[in-house]
Amino acid sequence: MFEALYVEKTSTGQSATLRQVSERDMPSGDVTVRVRWSDLNYKDALAVTGRGPVVRAWPMVPGIDCAGVVEQSSNPAFTPGQEVVLNGSGAGELHWGGFAQRVRVPADWLVPLPPGLSAYHAMALGTAGFTAMLCVQALEREGVRPASDPVLVTGATGGVGSIAVMVLATLGYQVVAVTGRMAEEPYLRALGAQDVLPRAHFETTSRPLEKARWAGAVDVVGGQVLAAVCASMRPAGVVAACGLAGGMDFPATVAPFILRGVTLVGIDSVTCSQAVRLAAWQRLAALIDPAKLDTLTLRVPLAEVPQAARDLLEGRSKGRIVVDIPQ
Structure with missing residues (x-):
C-alpha cells in the first residue's frame, strides 16, 4: 500500500482525496519509481478540481510530473537506485501520475536526472520549465537571436x-513580459525582464496588423492575446504558442502570416520523443540558476494540493509549485 491523491467520479462530479491505494491497482509499466517530488501545473489543477476535461480514465491519480528513484525495472535502460524524471506522456490523464508515493510507467516515458540538477529543482522546473525550453528552442530554430528585436x-x-523569462534573459535576449498583475513587475524584472506590459494591451480586439514590435514571442495565454501578439510581430517574427489560459479560440486573420511572414509554432510537451526530452532537460540543467529558481518556487505537501490547485486557477499564486511527497 502507498499514499496517493485519488480522483474519482461522484454523483455530483468528482472528488479528490488522499488515501492508501494498493500496488496491485497500479497500471502497467516496466519501471516502478519511488516518488520524492512532484509539482502542480495548470493541467494538474484542472484535473484535481474537475474544472477541465483532463482526466480521461477513472479513477485517476493526477500529477503529470514527478522525480524520484527507480525501485524496480524490467528494462535495461534503468536500474534500481537511479534518479529519474517523468513529465507528460499521458501521466495524470490516461495513466496514474505523480501525486503518489509510487508510480509505474513505461521506460520510454522517463529520462535520467541530468547531472547538476537535483530532483527538487527538476520539479521546480517540471513540465512548465520543459515547455518553456521547447519554446526557446523553437525560437532559436526559426532564427530568432539575442541580437534581434525584443522577445x-x-x-x-x-x-x-x-521560466521562459528567466531562460531567455540568461541567453541574452531583450525580454518584455506581459502580465495581468502589474503589482508583480518587480518579480518579473528580477527574473530578467527589461520591461513589463499590462495584459489589457493585448485583450482588446486587434486590427489585422498592429505596429511591428517583436522579433519573437512565447505565448501561454492563447485566445485574443495570441491574436494580438501575432498582429504585432515584426517581419519574419516567430511565435511559440504553448497554452490556452485565455481560451481555445484564435480570433486572428491571415494578415501577419502572408504580409509579414510571421511563423506560428505549436509546442507539444506531452508526446515528445525521449531524445527530445533528454536534450531539453540537459539544457535546462546547464542554464538554470538554482538560487534564482528558488525565488519563484513554493513548496506544498501532497495533502494541500487540492487547495493549491484552486489557488492556481483563481490567480492567487505565481511561479512554480513543488509538491513534497511523504516518504
Missing part, C-alpha cells in the same frame, strides 16, 4: 512564463 512573453507570472 515577448505572455502569462509571465505563471510557471511557463516565469
Whole structure:
C-alpha cells in the first residue's frame, strides 16, 4: 500500500482525496519509481478540481510530473537506485501520475536526472520549465537571436512564463513580459525582464496588423492575446504558442502570416520523443540558476494540493509549485 491523491467520479462530479491505494491497482509499466517530488501545473489543477476535461480514465491519480528513484525495472535502460524524471506522456490523464508515493510507467516515458540538477529543482522546473525550453528552442530554430528585436512573453507570472523569462534573459535576449498583475513587475524584472506590459494591451480586439514590435514571442495565454501578439510581430517574427489560459479560440486573420511572414509554432510537451526530452532537460540543467529558481518556487505537501490547485486557477499564486511527497 502507498499514499496517493485519488480522483474519482461522484454523483455530483468528482472528488479528490488522499488515501492508501494498493500496488496491485497500479497500471502497467516496466519501471516502478519511488516518488520524492512532484509539482502542480495548470493541467494538474484542472484535473484535481474537475474544472477541465483532463482526466480521461477513472479513477485517476493526477500529477503529470514527478522525480524520484527507480525501485524496480524490467528494462535495461534503468536500474534500481537511479534518479529519474517523468513529465507528460499521458501521466495524470490516461495513466496514474505523480501525486503518489509510487508510480509505474513505461521506460520510454522517463529520462535520467541530468547531472547538476537535483530532483527538487527538476520539479521546480517540471513540465512548465520543459515547455518553456521547447519554446526557446523553437525560437532559436526559426532564427530568432539575442541580437534581434525584443522577445515577448505572455502569462509571465505563471510557471511557463516565469521560466521562459528567466531562460531567455540568461541567453541574452531583450525580454518584455506581459502580465495581468502589474503589482508583480518587480518579480518579473528580477527574473530578467527589461520591461513589463499590462495584459489589457493585448485583450482588446486587434486590427489585422498592429505596429511591428517583436522579433519573437512565447505565448501561454492563447485566445485574443495570441491574436494580438501575432498582429504585432515584426517581419519574419516567430511565435511559440504553448497554452490556452485565455481560451481555445484564435480570433486572428491571415494578415501577419502572408504580409509579414510571421511563423506560428505549436509546442507539444506531452508526446515528445525521449531524445527530445533528454536534450531539453540537459539544457535546462546547464542554464538554470538554482538560487534564482528558488525565488519563484513554493513548496506544498501532497495533502494541500487540492487547495493549491484552486489557488492556481483563481490567480492567487505565481511561479512554480513543488509538491513534497511523504516518504
